[in-house]
Amino acid sequence: xxxxxxxxxxxxxxxxxxxxxxxxxxxxxxxxxxxxxxxxxxxxxxxxxxxxxxxxxxxxxxxxxxxxxxxxxxxxxxxxxxxxxxxxxxxxxxxxxxxxxxxxxxxxxxxxxxxxxxxxxxxxxxxxxxxxxxxxxxxxxxxxxxxxxxxxxxxxxxxxxxxxxxxxxxxxxxxxxxxxxxxxxxxxxxxxxxxxxxxxxxxxxxxxxxxxxxxxxxxxxxxxxxxxxxxxxxxxxxxxxxxxxxxxxxxxxxxxxxxxxxxxxxxxxxxxxxxxxxxxxxxxxxxxxxxxxxxxxxxxxxxxxxxxxxxxxxxxxxxxxxxxxxxxxxxxxxxxxxxxxxx
Amino acid sequence: xxxxxxxxxxxxxxxxxxxxxxxxxxxxxxxxxxxxxxxxxxxxxxxxxxxxxxxxxxxxxxxxxxxxxxxxxxxxxxxxxxxxxxxxxxxxxxxxxxxxxxxxxxxxxxxxxxxxxxxxxxxxxxxxxxxxxxxxxxxxxxxxxxxxxxxxxxxxxxxxxxxxxxxxxxxxxxxxxxxxxxxxxxxxxxxxxxxxxxxxxxxxxxxxxxxxxxxxxxxxxxxxxxxxxxxxxxxxxxxxxxxxxxxxxxxxxxxxxxxxxxxxxxxxxxxxxxxxxxxxxxxxxxxxxxxxxxxxxxxxxxxxxxxxxxxxxxxxxxxxxxxxxxxxxxxxxxxxxxxxxxx
DNA sequence: ATGAAAGCGCTAACAC
DNA sequence: GTGTTAGCGCTTTCAT
Numbered sequence: 001x002x003x004x005x006x007x008x009x010x011x012x013x014x015x016x017x018x019x020x021x022x023x024x025x026x027x028x029x030x031x032x033x034x035x036x037x038x039x040x041x042x043x044x045x046x047x048x049x050x051x052x053x054x055x056x057x058x059x060x061x062x063x064x065x066x067x068x069x070x071x072x073x074x075x076x077x078x079x080x081x082x083x084x085x086x087x088x089x090x091x092x093x094x095x096x097x098x099x100x101x102x103x104x105x106x107x108x109x110x111x112x113x114x115x116x117x118x119x120x121x122x123x124x125x126x127x128x129x130x131x132x133x134x135x136x137x138x139x140x141x142x143x144x145x146x147x148x149x150x151x152x153x154x155x156x157x158x159x160x161x162x163x164x165x166x167x168x169x170x171x172x173x174x175x176x177x178x179x180x181x182x183x184x185x186x187x188x189x190x191x192x193x194x195x196x197x198x199x200x201x202x203x204x205x206x207x208x209x210x211x212x213x214x215x216x217x218x219x220x221x222x223x224x225x226x227x228x229x230x231x232x233x234x235x236x237x238x239x240x241x242x243x244x245x246x247x248x249x250x251x252x253x254x255x256x257x258x259x260x261x262x263x264x265x266x267x268x269x270x271x272x273x274x275x276x277x278x279x280x281x282x283x284x285x286x287x288x289x290x291x292x293x294x295x296x297x298x299x300x301x302x303x304x305x306x307x308x309x310x311x312x313x314x315x316x317x318x319x320x321x322x323x324x325x326x327x328x329x330x331x332x333x334x335x336x337x338x339x340x341x342x343x
Numbered sequence: 344x345x346x347x348x349x350x351x352x353x354x355x356x357x358x359x360x361x362x363x364x365x366x367x368x369x370x371x372x373x374x375x376x377x378x379x380x381x382x383x384x385x386x387x388x389x390x391x392x393x394x395x396x397x398x399x400x401x402x403x404x405x406x407x408x409x410x411x412x413x414x415x416x417x418x419x420x421x422x423x424x425x426x427x428x429x430x431x432x433x434x435x436x437x438x439x440x441x442x443x444x445x446x447x448x449x450x451x452x453x454x455x456x457x458x459x460x461x462x463x464x465x466x467x468x469x470x471x472x473x474x475x476x477x478x479x480x481x482x483x484x485x486x487x488x489x490x491x492x493x494x495x496x497x498x499x500x501x502x503x504x505x506x507x508x509x510x511x512x513x514x515x516x517x518x519x520x521x522x523x524x525x526x527x528x529x530x531x532x533x534x535x536x537x538x539x540x541x542x543x544x545x546x547x548x549x550x551x552x553x554x555x556x557x558x559x560x561x562x563x564x565x566x567x568x569x570x571x572x573x574x575x576x577x578x579x580x581x582x583x584x585x586x587x588x589x590x591x592x593x594x595x596x597x598x599x600x601x602x603x604x605x606x607x608x609x610x611x612x613x614x615x616x617x618x619x620x621x622x623x624x625x626x627x628x629x630x631x632x633x634x635x636x637x638x639x640x641x642x643x644x645x646x647x648x649x650x651x652x653x654x655x656x657x658x659x660x661x662x663x664x665x666x667x668x669x670x671x672x673x674x675x676x677x678x679x680x681x682x683x684x685x686x
Numbered sequence: 687a688t689g690a691a692a693g694c695g696c697t698a699a700c701a702c
Numbered sequence: 703g704t705g706t707t708a709g710c711g712c713t714t715t716c717a718t
Contacts (some may be wrong), residue, residue, distance in 0.1 A: 261632030289604030
């Protein structure tokens with residue numbers, strides 16, 4: 001009843017072979033990269049395939065080739081715009097290379113078992129993790145089943161695993177140097193109670209550099225989560241403490257947004273006149289007029305590309321070394337450290 | 344050389360059958376929902392599977408069952424936080440029902456052909472589209488190959504397709520009513536030059552209601568894109584026009600953020616004292632202190648759930664009717680229409 | 687270069 | 703309830 005006579009069944013390579021008057025093998029070869037088919041044959045096959053609307057069934061192909069080209073993307077915190085952007089880049093990059101991303105969202109507290117089931121049930125050829133809870137369990141299963149694994153911004157967990165991380169040491173250092181540069185002496189930190197791996201690292205690097213530059217770190221005010229709300233909490237704690245500072249380091253931009261807003265609402269302190277502020281990540285929101293935050297930029301596309309490169313290398317050469325790739329960061333000066341208001 | 348003696352090969356149902364001393368069918372039945380296996384047999388199989396680390400290969404299962412449980416998620420604009428959130432809900436909801444989302448990002452201008460290849464190459468059992476460009480071509484291919492399709496916030500495209508949309512009529516109406524309620528008379532609209540489907544609809548509804556309430560719509564200022572930057576552009580156009588208004592309708596929150604920021608920077612007009620503002624979507628950022636925007640809330644989880652429900656119903660009963668599901672919206676009053684500043 | 691045949695891992699009739 | 707058999711759609715030796 002459709003406008004198309006062959007609508008009721010998806011055509012198979014047999015159908016194409018029949019129509020083209022060749023064998024199924026010829027069809028297969030026509031659609032295989034390094035094939036060896038006579039131009040004439042190939043031509044017949046192509047045209048038959050076109051009229052039938054034939055497409056290779058990758059799942060069947062995967063079954064015989066032991067290669068599905070499916071890649072599991074284990075993701076948490078998708079409402080973090082930086083995360084979402086990274087996932088977007090990952091999915092696009094993977095697609096370009098012929099891989100297909102299976103999106104597996106997860107929450108910090110959630111059961112990891114189902115993720116492992118998914119990876120293994122669907123025979124993924126690789127896994128990229130960019131969730132906040134670094135599941136050692138996943139690494140273990142991947143190792144046991146020989147699934148290449150790439151961790152983004154996670155601690156190293158073994159030799160079977162590739163890591164891609166931003167340069168947290170430089171990120172922390174640049175932030176401290178910037179606060180010193182603009183004359184800060186007494187610094188407060190706004191951070192998260194249960195800091196994630198990279199956050200803890202950049203914070204440690206910040207503290208080390210700050211000390212070496214003679215900055216006093218007079219308080220560490222923490223929010224329960226590393227987002228806008230957490231930043232607001234940190235600001236409340238800071239204001240309640242009545243500690244005087246001339247500079248603040250926020251461990252990420254989201255917290256900085258909340259911190260700034262709450263500071264404005266609950267105090268008369270002005271940024272940057274009374275307090276300078278540096279944050280980290282340079283998400284799009286950091287550049288918004290109402291905030292205009294000096295931040296340490298990380299490039300989510302570079303991170304995604306490196307992760308994909310590491311993964312596909314692992315897939316091609318399973319025994320290759322697993323380097324830890326470090327993605328560089330750069331300081332972006334804005335109004336919160338006195339850079340002139342852009343017009 | 345691994346810490347695990349069977350590391351070199353993924354166990355198959357044959358391995359399990361052998362170890363359990365049963366047939367492969369028994370293994371299959373043990374892992375099939377409505378099976379009929381003797382408890383003793385099942386027990387043996389389960390334990391053998393556990394010691395071997397066996398998992399059903401869903402791809403092989405899909406091959407024989409004609410059902411992969413893979414669902415294509417065609418997504419654009421992942422850096423829109425509302426979109427990201429919707430995708431997150433979609434992925435989780437699908438996972439709960441045993442479906443696996445294949446993430447296929449796309450850009451408005453991009454070639455749709457590769458998406459279709461992907462859907463068909465991987466034999467997806469369904470497709471959900473939440474990109475901004477509504478590819479009629481996708482709908483056509485889905486129909487031709489019998490792939491159930493659900494469109495989110497897209498125009499209706501045919502009877503084979505399910506639609507899930509927010510209630511744009513109410514969204515537009517509520518916005519106009521709110522501006523009228525707070526005493527506005529002369530209204531400007533901030534919108535996008537090439538409006539997406541729902542944006543165009545909500546705007547039309549807004550205009551209709553505004554007229555019926557006696558509001559004057561004295562200008563429609565447009566940005567090139569429907570995000571922060573586009574809102575800023577709209578504000579610039581508005582300010583340059585020197586048209587006086589006492590109310591502004593922004594077609595979405597992202598534009599409202601940019602509009603407000605640019606208004607603050609380029610003019611002395613204050614919101615809400617001089618101008619009231621209503622936007623749409625109620626994204627998280629709308630509630631941020633620096634903006635605190637009255638908005639029309641849409642619930643991305645409700646949208647995702649409805650889309651999944653529609654899809655899974657379609658998958659179970661391919662011939663079922665394709666209703667257009669409308670998701671309700673609600674007005675959230677905040678400071679930009681004079682709601683008291685929350686503490 | 688091409689076809690025949692075996693097999694990827696699984697499920698589903700079908701007999702027992 | 704269980705094993706046997708055939709087959710899902712494809713790739714890949716192996717002959718030719």
